[in-house]
Amino acid sequence: RKEVEQDPGPFNVPEGATVAFNCTYSNSASQSFFWYRQDCRKEPKLLMSVYSSGNEDGRFTAQLNRASQYISLLIRDSKLSDSATYLCVVNPSNTGKLIFGQGTTLQVKP
């Protein structure tokens, strides 16, 4: 089993739709969690950190479920500019090594 798993998609949605991605992790001792966004062939950029209490940034909401060992990202009112690959990132231990999921591709259509 991979340490961090994501559905690669692609998720094809119309503008204005709400879309959600999940990411599962195998190490129950994982310390910190992030969602990164990556545009084609560009460097990943931090979208948001994921806190135990959940957090929201505009149209984006991230949730952590420690009991089931997954994190989620919800995007409301999708824009064309949201089209990208979304990477789930987990710190599985106290070593500072961040582990990346393979990414979920989102295509928002007009």
Add this chain to the structure above:
Amino acid sequence: DADVTQTPRNRITKTGKRIMLECSQTKGHDRMYWYRQDPGLGLRLIYYSFDVKDINKGEISDGYSVSRQAQAKFSLSLESAIPNQTALYFCATSPQQGEKLFFGSGTQLSVL
């Protein structure tokens, strides 16, 4: 100017050649990382360093070596390049353990 700079941006080389990829940063971070990205596989950690002269293997270190002679620089070497090392390589820094990563723009390496 970019905070994390990778050179070169693109490189085409032949099997058996020695290649060095450079990474420099102006963020003052102690922690630096090298990742490679292959289609469908996400980013995989090659090597990382938490301080000058500190070197740690990641999940796919075979065939690679690194050097951290200064806080701001972390270089990745392929002693004898092979075609399956063709990939997009990213350098990253972070200010402390478990914190967000800041990436360079990447180096596309093609080994023929």
